[in-house]
Amino acid sequence: MGTVEDFRGELIQPGDPSYDEYRKVWNGSIDRRPGVIARCTGVADIRSALAYARRTGGPVAVRGGGHSFPGHSTCDGGIVLDLSLLKGIRVDPVRRTARAQAGVLLGELDRETQEYGLATPAGIVTHTGLAGLTLGGGIGWLMRKYGLTIDNLLSVDVVTAEGELLTASADTNAELFWGIRGGGGNFGVVTEFEFQLHPVGPTVYAGIVAWPMEQSPEVLRFYRDWIADVPDELTTAVVHRCLPSLPTIPSELHARPAVVVVVSYSGSVENGERVVAPLKAFAPPMLDLCTPRPFLSLQSMLDPTFPHGRWYYTRACDVDELTDEVIDIAVERGLAIDSPYSLFPIFHLGGAIARMDPDSTAYGGRSHGHAFNFVGATLGPDGFDAQREWVRESSRALEPHQAGVYVNFLTDEGSDRIRAAYGATTYDRLQALKQKYDPGNLFHLNQNIPPN
Known part of the structure; x- marks a missing residue:
């Protein structure tokens, strides 16, 4: 393939002992073989790698954390600009x-x-x-x-x-x-x-509150009314999933289908307890892990749900509000989950996001109320086709209610979906x-x- 000239970092090519390790990305379903992985140490290396790409005409993939759902941070042939050494x-x-x-x-x-x-x-x-x-x-x-x-x-x-x-x-x-x-x-x-x-922080009021999946209709309808006037300090998401097998969760609840509200309150702990109290009181939860905790603990709380190497497939959309019809669809898709690793969060948007001038950045969803992200996941290829179909069916069910889509949740879905993420004027x-x-x-x- 030629050489990348004046490159100070590490160049890894097929046949090198570390090639298979460095070509891996977070999504285990992505298996691509770049022509060269250029582990850049600075701007000069990036410029050298780009000059090589212009000269050879091959594809260029840029990798920071490698977390792209569709695998855009790697490629077949071509060059991967691996920026993982740039840690300053x-x-x-x-x-x-x-x-x-x-x-x-x-x-x-x-x-x-x-x-x-x-x-x-x-x-x-x-x-x-x-x-x-x-x-x-x-x-x-x-x-x-x-x-x-x-x-x-x-x-x-x-x-x-x-x-x-x-x-x-x-x-x-x-x-x-x-x-x-x-x-x-x-x-x-x-x-x-x-x-x-x-x-x-360093301490925030945050965590999860969970009910059995069959209570999803009641939870979602209460949640819709509750968030209507909560302060901006409160960010939440409703997640339909099977509870993971973690030390913080009682063993009898492991793999139990549940509807979970993830809570993050960025103000005082005392105010957070007061604001979240109605959520805990409306129906007795089967699990309550919402408590004062270090901010770093909140940030890492979902790490075990999205580990490296699992096979992931996703579809997403924004909706303006949680209407009765949208809630009914969410309930039905939650009850259809049959993998311990598949799930879908519904993020509550609004607040400071909506107060920004919509023309101030290229982000296209400032007026939307909620973001759905259906994630089908397995440990490997076994069962992956079934989870992919669950994701597609879920996405199709919400099509009449879609208001747009968050670009970071897109997979390879075509130009129309990219346009939908931005709107015509911004695009x-x-x-x-x-x-x-x-x-x-x-x-x-x-x-x-x-x-x-």
Whole structure:
């Protein structure tokens, strides 16, 4: 395949002892064989790798944490720009900002910022890559109080398809900054992010409250009424799933089908207890793990649900509200779960997300009320086809109620779904930006927005 010139990092090719290990990504159902994996140590390596890609014409995959559901962080043939060595984090507790490089994982950023009692909104699984999550928007447990991850992004450094290093912020390359905040990896390789931080923790009121799956109709209808006037400090999700086999869960409840409300309150513990009390009181739960806990414990709570190597298949959509019809569909799809690893969260949006000017970033779902994400999962290929069909049936059932879709939850579903994630006006603006910064569509292994 030729060589990547002037490269200081590690180049891994087929036949190398570590090749099979480094070609793996989080989703075990993705099995691809890149021509070369370029483990970049800095901007110079990224520019060298991109020059190689332009010269050879092969596909380019950019990998931060490798958490892409459809496997966009790897490829067959071509080159993988592996940014996992770029781990620099610098926290300024006075300005309440943090700079983080593109290989940082969410848990690594949280650990550094929590040293000062600070955090930025960033996801629900600690081993997710910060870069990919941020570029698509970034929903997480602080979003109703402090907005999406992109709403707390102050600036980025980005290497374009031609190898130019640019800074983008509200004052510099402002249109590029607009597009990067929600437009994914379409415009270049972001090498460093600067975030606004907020006082959070170290202790928050958070956890899960669960009822038997057959009580899903009552739980969802109560939940709909309860969240109508909760404060922005409260972010929640309803999850239909089988309870996992964890030490924190009594053994007699392991694998029990349940409807679970995940709770995160970003204000005082006392206020959190008061706000959540009606949820616990409306019907006796079979499991209550909602309690004061370290913020880092909240952030890692769902890690065992999404481990590396499981086979995952997903479909998602946003809805405006939990109507009776939507609730009936959710109940039916929950009762149809027959894998201990499959589930679907329904994230409550709104709050600070909805208060942002919808034109301020490229994120397309600010007015939506809830985000569904149906995840079919198995330990390996056995049973995977059945879980994939459960996901597809669930998605089809919600089609009449869909208001759009969160781009980070998309798989390879075609251009119409990508347009739906942004809306026509935003999509056209992103296309013009793509034409300016990547007219040859070098960065197409993503939720791709082709040039004009």
